[in-house]
């Protein structure tokens with residue numbers, strides 16, 4: 591675990607990612623994003639992808655792509671998904687190993703939604719260690735009450751499925767901008783459901799995060815400010 595111990599962890603509030611493209615050194619870097627539902631993880635991943643030029647690897651997207659490709663692994667995944675079973679750690683790990691071996695990952699990559707279990711975390715840390723990849727853990731820490739409030743004002747168009755955040759005044763949007771349909775709150779966004787989802791996320795993720803953090807020493811616990819973190823961390827860390 592020698593190489594992984596050189597990594598750092600960042601505790602970041604959801605905020606805009608850094609704006610300058612960072613020249614990376616030769617060794618491959620891996621950003622592992624952790625964040626509860628509604629923490630803005632998808633947005634951050636996109637911003638980091640744009641600012642750092644590192645590919646954003648989402649296991650959900652990868653599973654769908656692999657099914658579309660229809661190769662041996664893809665057929666296996668298709669059969670598992672069709673049966674309603676969960677895709678095994680072994681299959682997900684194989685997909686990740688293949689994906690991060692591609693040329694666009696030469697400088698590094700951003701992992702989103704993976705590792706999801708302690709078993710996946712064990713295998714991926716071994717895999718990254720074997721490849722000499724430097725790891726940065728980014729944990730988007732957003733107050734759960736803020737997440738509940740944020741999702742409570744979110745609305746979706748039942749026709750075109752567009753999702754709308756709150757208006758500038760902080761109020762829910764009433765009609766779809768594209769087709770004028772009255773928008774509705776999604777079942778998943780109701781406060782009681784959101785609290786349950788956050789609880790599930792905590793139960794599932796806490797052990798994985800703890801495992802990953804033990805391998806990333808010392809954590810950047812001091813970097814908890816809203817704006818400074820994303821501006822500082824990639825530059826400070828990636829140029830090491």
Ligand SMILES: [Zn+2]
Pocket residue numbers: 747748749750751752766767768769770771
């Ligand atoms: Zn619409």
